[in-house]
Amino acid sequence: MGGGARAGAGTGGAGAHAGAGTGSAHAGARTSDAGTHTGTATTSGNPHAGAGAGSAHAGAGTGGAGAHAGAATTSGNPHTGTGAGADANALADYLRAQATEFLRALRRHRESGAGAGASGPGAGGPGRTAPPADDVDAVRALRRAARRISGTLHTFQPLLDASWAEEMRPELAWLSGTLALEHAYASRLERLLQALHRLSGSAAFPAPRPVGRTTAATTATTATVPTGVPAPARPASPDRGSLTVGAAKAGALLDRQLTLARTRAHSTALQALGSSRFHAVADKVALLASEVPLRVTARPNRGATAPETTPCDLRPLAAAAEERLADAVTALPLVAAGSPYNAQALVHGLSPDPAPHPQDAPWHQVRLLLRLHRYALEALAGADAADAGDPGDVVDVRLLAAGEALDRHRDASEAAAAAAQAARTPRIAPATAYALGVLHADQRHEVEAARYAFQHSWRKEPIRLP
Amino acid sequence: MGGGARAGAGTGGAGAHAGAGTGSAHAGARTSDAGTHTGTATTSGNPHAGAGAGSAHAGAGTGGAGAHAGAATTSGNPHTGTGAGADANALADYLRAQATEFLRALRRHRESGAGAGASGPGAGGPGRTAPPADDVDAVRALRRAARRISGTLHTFQPLLDASWAEEMRPELAWLSGTLALEHAYASRLERLLQALHRLSGSAAFPAPRPVGRTTAATTATTATVPTGVPAPARPASPDRGSLTVGAAKAGALLDRQLTLARTRAHSTALQALGSSRFHAVADKVALLASEVPLRVTARPNRGATAPETTPCDLRPLAAAAEERLADAVTALPLVAAGSPYNAQALVHGLSPDPAPHPQDAPWHQVRLLLRLHRYALEALAGADAADAGDPGDVVDVRLLAAGEALDRHRDASEAAAAAAQAARTPRIAPATAYALGVLHADQRHEVEAARYAFQHSWRKEPIRLP
Structure with a gap:
């Protein structure tokens, strides 16, 4: 099945898929996917009217543009059937590009020599075998591409070979999850040490707040961890000094x-x-870089049996991803988060609840959905860029700010949990536990601050489709 | 000197002082006191022109109203010479009223029987001899009146007998300071215990945040302190339970x-x-209730030697108190405080600095100046109420909100210090120290929240004179 699907997908240009039939089937499917976005989609009344590919595209395009007309102000060109880019072919382009990025990062990782020492250092104590910065970058690029491929498979799964996508996604999730851990621990430690210095009134770290996970990456892995907090500015009395x-x-x-x-x-x-598991993933990605297994048959949820290849529009699926995000954001306590100093984040600061605060979960979920939305925009943007030549326009600054706030939310939440966890170490001194308590509360307030920042940037954002 | 001054002040009505001369001397004095408020004060050009009392009042009244014309929108009647109330006589009325309140509270305190057991209970361990609620109210009324008398002596000292005021103020400060401590400890404990419950996610205390010091008073002294934090909602694993x-x-x-x-x-x-010290204060207040020792001579800073009794205007001195407040507020880091989650309050959370954070001092100072400003308004309001009959109009809601924010700032600052101090107790368990650290940070964030609330209410406030 997998091989046949790949063969059927092919690597043809825009015209090859745009000319294929069953445009009406797609238009009907679009209506069922995005039920609340019907708007001006006038073609949905006759799902099997046998309209040509061009008119089907026009109907779908108009429907999409009309539903989002209120928000889509910056893109300017609502693509009413003129562009053939935002179809499954653009999706294939995007996936191929990400697969190429993946393979390039893998080559860089292997060339950096980090792979050679795989069996040497390890769990034998904290050996401080900091990998070279080049390898850190390579691994990050590997994770970045794996996340994008996995997210794209998720959002646009109806357009792809089902069994292939279902087989691929958990492997990519395993890979990016495994690769993310090392960096997560490093940046968590850096965040906590920076906070300890800030709370001690020390000027050793000039930055008042640790920045996002991304920018802190290179310093985190190469920073020499201070063995002692710097000397106080004034001579401390004995009890304060403790x-x-x-x-x-x-x-x-x-x-x-x-x-x-x-x-x-x-x-x-x-x-x-x-591992051989990774090599299997890498082989699949290498195949993906040359050809994308698009779905051969029409959608099973339509009940239709038209077996030919479908030039489906990406927009309905991208809009569905955006709607999932919007719904999840609506469920967030944004009003409370918008009121500064609501003291919500620390409300279970001393409770016996498990370390990952239950109240954080919806925010983490929004973070993932926002990421999927961004990747969907990227896939569409590639198509639009091919049409209009404005690739940079898609990067929404406010969307980035919202994403960064949620990254900060996640980082602070995990750092607070790490501080609380450390305080459970047996036989620590009371002064150590006190400092960890202050640190935990500080990071929980950082969580609250990140929520405030998110709602601030989100409120300002006119949600737009490119 | 003291006896003569009291005799010279008398208890005459409004007309008795309004008709006295030397209005021109006052107009000149007003200009020197409130240099930035000259505005439309046209009479300052001829300081010794010998104008009658009526015109001198008109000039001073117009000057005061003109300088604050932009803000004074609610009072409506700028008192352009029609009211003779805002002179030293109104000051005497206010002081007499506060002295009467003081004596009434003292009688209530003695009748409540708390005074009889003065020698019985005491420092013999934490005996939990909570005083009856009636006595708590009486002592609070005593403090309230003592604060107002002391503050009024400070603000309007140039109108009062100097040696008497200088002798009286430290005694009143000693009294209100001594009486305030018990309530401060009680409300601090209540605030910290409420925070511990809130941080444990407990619903035992329905109020999410402790309210102001005033309203929490009665519950604080009668609350039975819980001996254990309520059971967690879910069965806790052993390490979390600790x-x-x-x-x-x-x-x-x-x-x-x-x-x-x-x-x-x-x-x-x-x-x-x-104590005999208190009885001496009470005797003086009792004398004050019958007659107020106004200054006999003209102001020494004018260099004039006119020895007759002067019906001085209260407004310049009240304006000077307001200016001192405004200057102190200007010196506050209001821009930083207005940015939510600036993380300033906890910046020395682990430093070896002394417990009362140096950064809190300017805010405490503003709190005191705001209180003096409010008492000055009260003294003026009594005069205006006598004229226009609108006593309730003077209570500026925003001024109250700003004052409450600063009260909260002070309470949280002291509670945070108490938590830090408790963490220095020798041989406490690490879990205890951890909880105290979380508590300390929580209260420091409450400090930051109070600063935010203050700047919020202050920014909205058009400063007005009644």
Whole structure:
């Protein structure tokens, strides 16, 4: 099935797919997918009227543009049937590009020599075998491409070979998840140590707040972890000094625990990159770089049995992804988050609840949906760029700001949990536990601040389709 | 000197002082006091022109109203010479009224029987001898009147007998300070215990945030302190449960320490109320209730030697108090405070600095100046109410909101310090210290929230004179 699907998909240009029939079937499918976006989609009344490919595209395009006319102000060209780009072919282009990125990153990773030492260092204590910066970049690019391929398979699955996509996605999720851990531990440690310095009133770290996960990446892995909090500005009295000792001890404890976790994650990542499971994924991605297994048959949910290849529009599926995001955002307590100092994030700061706060989960979910939405926009943007030549227009600054706020939310949430976890270490000094308590509360307030920042940027955002 | 001054002040009505001369001397003095408020004060050009009392009042009234014309929109009647109320006589009325309140509260305190047991209970351990609610109210009324008399002496000192005022103020400050301590410890304990419950996700305290010091008073003194944090909603795993134990232990530790401090403060207050020092203060206040020692001579800073009794205007001195407040507010970091989640309040959360954060001091100072400004408005309002009959109009809601925010700022700052202090208790469990650290950070964020609330209410406020 998989081989046949790939063969059927082919690598033809825009005209090859745009000329195929069953445009009416697609128009009807679009209506059922995006029921609330019917708007001006006038072609849905006759699902099997046998209209040509051109008119089917025009109807779908108009429907999409009309439903989002209120928000789609910046793109300017609503693509009313003129562009043949936003079809499954554009999807194939996007997937091929990401697969190429994946293979390029993999080559860089192998050339950096990190793969050679896979069996050498490992869980044998915190050996501080910081990988070279080039390999860090390569692994990040690998994760980046894997995330995009996986997300695109999810959003546009109806256009792709079902069994192939279902087989591919968990493998990509496993890979990006495994590769993400090492960096997550490193940036978590950096965030916590920076916070400890900030809370100690130290000027050692000039930046008042750690920045997002992305920009902190290179420094996190190469930073030399301070063994002691810097000396206080004024001579401390003995009892006050013990708290400074507490901050230093808390930092050392976090350093020990998170460095150990990072080292283990590093070994796991190296093992994963050398495993046969990874090689199977890489082979599939290599195949993807040359040809994308588009769906051969029409959609099964229509009940139609037209077996020819369908030049489906990406917009309805992208709109559905956006709607899932909008629905999830609507379910968030945005009003509370928009009221500063609502003290919601720390409301379970001392509760016996498990470390990942249940109240954080909807925000994490929105973060994932926002990411899927962004990837869908990227896939569409490739199509639009081919049409209109404005690729940079799609990067919505406010969408980026909202995404960064949610990244910060996730990072702070996990850092707070790590501080709480460290405080459960047996036989720590009370001063250490006190510092960890302050640190935990500080990170939970950072969680609250990130929610405020998210609702702030989201409120300002006119949701637009490219 | 004191006796003569009192005799010279008298208890005459409004007309008695309004008709007195030297209006021109006052107009000149007003200009020097409130240099930035000259505005339309046209009479300042001829300081010794010998104008009658009526015209001098008109000039001063117009000057005051003109300078604040942009803000004074609600009072409606700018008192252009028609009202003779805002002179030293109104000041005497206000002081007499506060002295009467003081004596009434003192009688209530003695009748409640709290004074009889002054020698009985005391520092012999945390005996939990909660005073009856009636006595709590009486002591609060006593403090309230003492604060107002002391503040009025400060603001309007140039109109009062200097040596008498200088002798009176420190005694009143000692009294209100001594009486305030017991309530402060009680409300601090209540605030911290409420925060511990809130942080544990407990619904035992329905109010999500402790309200102001004033409304929490009666519950604070009668609340039975819980000995354990309520059971968690779900069965806690052993290591998570230890943190709940930590919250309970932290609450018990704070309860022990602050109850002991409160008991001591209670004894000290009872001793103070039975001391000869207090009786001397009470005698002076009793004298004040019948006659106010206004200044006999003209102001020394004018260099004039006119020795007759002067019907001076209260407005310039009230405006000077308002200006001192405005200057202090200007010096605050309001821009930073207006940016939510600026993380400034906790910036020294783990530093070896002393417990009262240096950054809090300017805010505490503004709180005191705001209180002086409010008392000055009250003194003026009595005069205006006598003229126009609108006493309730003067209570500026936004001024009250700003004052409440600063009260909350002070309470949270002191509560955070108490949590940090408790964490320095030797041999406490790490879980206790952790809970205290979370609590400390929570209260420091409450400090930050109070600053945000203050700048919010202050920014909205058109500063007005009644």
